[in-house]
Amino acid sequence: MKTRSLRWRLTFVAVKCVLVAWLIWLGCLTWQLTRSHSGFWDASLREIAAQILGSMPDGLERLPSRPHDADAAARPPVDHKMSFQVWLHGRNVVYSAAAPFEPLKPDFIDGFARRRIDGETWHVYSLHDPARGLIVQVGRSKQMIATELWGLMMQTLAAATLIFALFVLMVWIVLGRSLRPITALRNTLQSRPPLDLTPLQAPDLPREFHPLVAAFNEQLTRVDQAVQNERRFIADAAHELRTPLAVLSAHADVARRAGSEAERDLALRRLSAGVQRSTRLSEQLLDLARLDAATGANALAPVELAGLVVIVVRDFEALARERGQRISLRTEPGTIRGDIDQLGILLRNLVDNAVRHAGDGGQIAVACRGEVRDGVSGLALCVADDGPGVPDPDERERIFDRFYRVQSGAGNGGSGIGLSLVARIARTHGATIAVGDGLDGRGLSVTVFFPGD
Numbered sequence: 001m002k003t004r005s006l007r008w009r010l011t012f013v014a015v016k017c018v019l020v021a022w023l024i025w026l027g028c029l030t031w032q033l034t035r036s037h038s039g040f041w042d043a044s045l046r047e048i049a050a051q052i053l054g055s056m057p058d059g060l061e062r063l064p065s066r067p068h069d070a071d072a073a074a075r076p077p078v079d080h081k082m083s084f085q086v087w088l089h090g091r092n093v094v095y096s097a098a099a100p101f102e103p104l105k106p107d108f109i110d111g112f113a114r115r116r117i118d119g120e121t122w123h124v125y126s127l128h129d130p131a132r133g134l135i136v137q138v139g140r141s142k143q144m145i146a147t148e149l150w151g152l153m154m155q156t157l158a159a160a161t162l163i164f165a166l167f168v169l170m171v172w173i174v175l176g177r178s179l180r181p182i183t184a185l186r187n188t189l190q191s192r193p194p195l196d197l198t199p200l201q202a203p204d205l206p207r208e209f210h211p212l213v214a215a216f217n218e219q220l221t222r223v224d225q226a227v228q229n230e231r232r233f234i235a236d237a238a239h240e241l242r243t244p245l246a247v248l249s250a251h252a253d254v255a256r257r258a259g260s261e262a263e264r265d266l267a268l269r270r271l272s273a274g275v276q277r278s279t280r281l282s283e284q285l286l287d288l289a290r291l292d293a294a295t296g297a298n299a300l301a302p303v304e305l306a307g308l309v310v311i312v313v314r315d316f317e318a319l320a321r322e323r324g325q326r327i328s329l330r331t332e333p334g335t336i337r338g339d340i341d342q343l344g345i346l347l348r349n350l351v352d353n354a355v356r357h358a359g360d361g362g363q364i365a366v367a368c369r370g371e372v373r374d375g376v377s378g379l380a381l382c383v384a385d386d387g388p389g390v391p392d393p394d395e396r397e398r399i400f401d402r403f404y405r406v407q408s409g410a411g412n413g414g415s416g417i418g419l420s421l422v423a424r425i426a427r428t429h430g431a432t433i434a435v436g437d438g439l440d441g442r443g444l445s446v447t448v449f450f451p452g453d
Contacts, residue, residue, distance in 0.1 A: 006182075007175045014171050015164075022160060030153065041145065042112060045082075045125040045138050052084055053127055053136045056094070060134070066092040066101070082144065087135040104137040117141070181205045185213075197224035248275065300429075303338045305379050305450070306331035309368045312347040316355055324361040327351075331368040334379040336450045338429045346425040349418035350383040350446055358385040363439055371449065373432075378452045384438040384445035396435045396444075422448070 085104055086094035092103075100117050104124040115122045124139030140148075181204040188200070199217040248271060255267035313329050320327050354364045364385045371380040390396050400423035426433050426448050434447045 007172070007179055010175050011168070011171050015168050018164065018167060022164065026153075026156070026160070029156070030149075041123060041140065042125070045112070045123070045140070046127075048082060048084070049125050049127040049136045049138045052086065052138065053129055053134060056086060056132075056134055056136075058132075060086070060088050060093050063088075063093040066095055082138060082140055084136065084138040087137070089133055104139040108135050108137075115139075178206060182209065195227065197221075197227065300337040300339060302335050303340050303343060304333070305336055305343070305381065306333050306368045308340065308343060309347060309366060309381065312344065312351060313366055315348070316351050320355055320364070323355070323359075325355060325358055325364060326362075327355075327364045327366065329366050332370055332379075334368070334370055336379055336429070336452070338450070342425045342428060346422050346448070347381070349422050350381075350448075353418050353446075354383050354385040354387075354444075357387040357389075358443065359387050362386055362443075365439055373449055376451045379450045380447055381450070382445060382447040385443040386439040387443045389438055389442060389444040390435075399435070400433070419446075422446070 083096045083099040083104070084094075085092050085096075085099050087103070087108070102117065104115070104117070104122065105113050105126040108126060108128065110126055110128060112123070112125050115124060121142045122139045123142075123145070124137060126135060126137045128135040185200065185205065197220045199220060200213055205213060252267075252271055255264050255271060258264035258267055309331055310329065313327060317327065351364070351366065358364055362385055364383070367380075367382045369380055369382075371378060390399060400419045423433060429450060431448050431450045434449070436445045436447070437443070438445045
């Protein structure tokens with residue numbers, strides 16, 4: 001179905017409103033002119049009779065009487081405006097060409113009357129001058145009134161039609177000129193390169209369209225941000241995956257060329273460890289992409305944080321046993337409002353970071369407890385280890401930057417993504433992060449405080 005243009009719609013609505021108003025006015029005018037007892041025709045007859053009586057000169061008695069013509073076919077054509085008779089002492093001395101032969105008002109009494117003359121209904125008026133003996137009678141037949149009314153309506157209709165046509169033309173032209181800035185805006189958009197997401201500039205646009213342009217510019221900003229995030233993610237992913245993939249290829253070549261079973265077993269173990277690191281890196285990159293693609297419109301729901309902590313910690317128990325590590329867990333019941341998927345990512349990255357950096361035989365402590373900070377009650381999630389930690393205070397401020405890797409300390413090197421994800425998710429939930437020493441004055445502790453409702 002073809003959509004009509006805004007210009008056409010506005011013109012149609014304006015024309016329709018004016019047409020309805022004009023038809024109502026025309027109906028009222030017709031009713032006013034055609035109603036049975038309207039004073040319009042009465043006033044007209046009275047005025048004409050007075051004018052004729054006042055214009056009659058002296059000496060009318062010398063005029064011959066009107067001859068009575070019995071042949072109706074010889075009567076002149078009907079005057080579609082009015083007929084009149086002037087009577088002097090019972091004689092019709094002055095008359096209009098199409099006036100009836102018989103008196104319009106036989107009783108000659110002043111005033112109005114309705115009569116049937118020659119099969120037609122007449123509306124007549126009689127007026128006399130006693131001093132001069134003159135009687136003036138004027139009248140209109142029903143046909144005359146209808147003809148005059150029809151002529152008046154046709155003239156009014158013709159004038160109104162012309163004015164209406166001019167109005168439609170002017171509305172069309174004015175709307176076309178008013179919508180030119182929109183057409184220019186459309187042409188600007190069509191001529192833009194595909195990835196040109198700069199805000200639109202439309203100073204000449206009508207004020208009613210400014211909110212639309214502002215909303216469109218906001219959408220362009222969001223799209224531009226999404227495009228930039230995607231580009232950054234692709235670049236980061238390509239950069240981060242290049243080295244692990246090269247290492248995996250090298251370990252595979254060593255295993256394939258190993259001269260002994262022991263060398264092959266060592267190469268395969270290294271290859272397996274590299275696959276695990278690459279898998280974890282891929283998971284973190286996917287989590288990063290999900291957060292970059294999020295619009296912030298995800299609805300927050302009540303989440304039992306202690307239950308989520310227990311589930312995540314259990315997922316890491318097998319890996320901790322392989323490394324001889326011990327994970328202690330202490331939780332208190334409490335509910336926060338959040339996105340359960342994002343909170344799961346936050347927990348997994350905190351625990352994974354502690355497990356990787358605690359080293360073999362290390363200890364990890366995970367706690368979820370209620371706290372009050374600055375008069376605000378909430379839940380504090382703390383993950384601590386006894387690994388090498390981050391002794392440099394300057395580095396502690398940078399560990400939440402994307403792809404930043406700690407230069408000092410020991411432990412398995414990370415990708416620099418996990419803690420940046422933690423920081424982003426914490427900001428999304430209005431939480432604050434504190435970094436301190438870990439267990440027994442060693443290692444690192446990260447505490448995320450979620451304010452209550």
